[in-house]
Amino acid sequence: MSINKIVLAYSGGLDTSVILKWLAEEYECPIIAYAADVGQHEDWDAVREKGMATGAEKVIISDLREEYVRDYIFPAFRANAIYEGSYLLGTSLARPIIAKEQVRIAEQEGANAVSHGATGKGNDQVRFELGYLALNPKLQIIAPWRFWDLNSRKKLVAFAKEHNIPIPTTKKNPYSSDENLLHISFEGGILEDPWNEPEEGMFKLSVSPENAPDVPTYIEMDFEQGNPVAINGERLGPVELLTKLNTLGGENGIGRLDMVENRFVGMKSRGVYETPGGFILREAHRDLETITLDREILRIRDSLVPEYSKLIYNGFWFAPEMALLQKTMDESQKTVNGTVRLKLYKGNCIPVGRKSDNSLYSEAHATFEEDAVYDQADAGGFIRLNSLRLQIQALNRK
Known part of the structure; x- marks a missing residue:
């Protein structure tokens, strides 16, 4: 042809x-x-x-x-996508x-x-x-x-x-780098030796944690069906919201990552990444899920995250199995609505409060004080039933 x-x-x-x-x-x-x-x-x-x-x-x-943030970044963050436990998949x-x-x-x-x-x-x-x-x-x-x-x-x-x-x-530039709204990556040069520490002058999106402000920054982020929609009560479009998170994260030394990852083609590669806004977004989203997702839904969804993330990393965004997983991830997000309060401080993003009209957290059940909704005597039978197989194994050993 x-x-x-x-x-x-x-x-x-x-x-x-x-x-x-x-x-x-x-x-x-x-x-x-x-x-x-x-x-x-x-x-x-x-x-x-x-x-x-x-x-x-x-x-x-x-x-x-706009399309990149709305149709690629946000869907991945609804799924808490992360490759090999660290990389937020910016490239x-x-x-x-x-x-x-x-x-x-x-x-x-x-x-x-x-x-x-x-x-x-x-x-x-x-x-x-x-x-x-x-x-x-x-x-x-x-x-x-x-x-x-x-x-x-x-x-x-x-x-x-x-x-x-x-x-x-x-x-x-001694490094090979790739930049977009989600992150910037660095490879090559002195980074090819995984023992070498990255040079401070290399970083572009963030100050070092040591040079970040000595006073924490508090922010509140609102979510609707797993998507971030507002910061400190101000509703923002996808690009504006992620841009603001990048600024807040960068100012507080948040989102740096130095890792050796496994490339799809078979070799290991050392990469250094700056993902300030993405790091904040994932921490906030995961925290809101702790009060809005059922325990078993959360467990099943989390079991799918490694496979989902691997598909993105390996290039299978348009594959049918990816579409299936995305539908599953999005189904889990219908109740992920509410607000998370975060403390940004010297490279750390710490959730310090969360609330939601869809919250499954019941203070009446969880309290250490006297309550009228939970019979503590029920726990004995619960424990004995769950230990039955353990008891049988112990009897067999004897």
């Missing part, structure tokens, strides 16, 4: 700029440079100008921020919406191929391509890093100079 037009996931950096020119030469067809705005700090006019100057037929910049959640928009543009523009700049070692190639294949398997996929010979920064720079592609004159 011949390639008539290619839509490239484009950032304007060295790699995708070289890929843009390389694709135009290699396939001799129009290239559309597509950039997704998912909340990263970027000069979009400069991205557009560089894309056109590098040979794109068209540069399309899609503002996906993983952005990839499916980027792929979805890329497929839409390809169909709109009459392109029969899509391309990306992910390497053959990482997770992103899997996430992008599983998205393409789930949404339009007829599209050709071109992943240059898996077969071209420009396999080093030295070769990329030489190609860029040969083709008059601007190269930043500032000192190269």
Whole structure:
């Protein structure tokens, strides 16, 4: 099948700029440079100008921020998604919406191929391509890093100079990073040795806990059916709410993570993350569930979180099993309504109060004082019945 037009996931950096020119030469067809705005700090006019100057037929910049928070981040946080007990999936959640928009543009523009700049070692190639294949398997996929010979920064720079592609004159960032509304990630450089502590100057979204204010910040967050809707009584849209949480968390040194994770392709990778708003959101949501979810629903839901999170991390957002799990997660959230009060202090996010019209907490039953609703004598039979199998095992041993 011949390639008539290619839509490239484009950032304007060295790699995708070289890929843009390389694709135009290699396939001799129009290239559309597509950039997704998912909340990263970027000069979009400069991205557009560089894309056109590098040979794109068209540069399309899609503002996906609202959809990203509403339809990807919030659903994941309704499920308390977390990978390997620590990672809040900031990069993983952005990839499916980027792929979805890329497929839409390809169909709109009459392109029969899509391309990306992910390497053959990482997770992103899997996430992008599983998205393409789930949404339009007829599209050709071109992943240059898996077969071209420009396999080093030295070769990329030489190609860029040969083709008059601007190269930043500032000192190269020693880290590979990815930023969106949920987080920023850092990999590579000194971080490739897991013994090395991250340099303080690397962080962008948060102050260090040591330098955070000495006075705690108290906030209240309102939820409706598992979604955050207001901070301190002020109703906010998804983007505004997460942005405000990022500011509050960053000011108080909250949301830093240093971990070694297991990539889907098989290797271990050390990553450092800043997720200030997401960390606060997850802590608040989990705390509200303690009074609004039935014990057994909570137990079953929690048992599904590792599988749900693994599907996101591995790129299966559009898979049928993911849709099934999301429906289950959302069903559990119908009663997760109410308010959580949080104390933010030097890297800590501490729930200190919670209330809900759907609360299952009964002070009358839980009190240590005298009550008229619970007969403590009933506990003896309860214990003996639950210990029956233990008693039989003990008798057999004797």
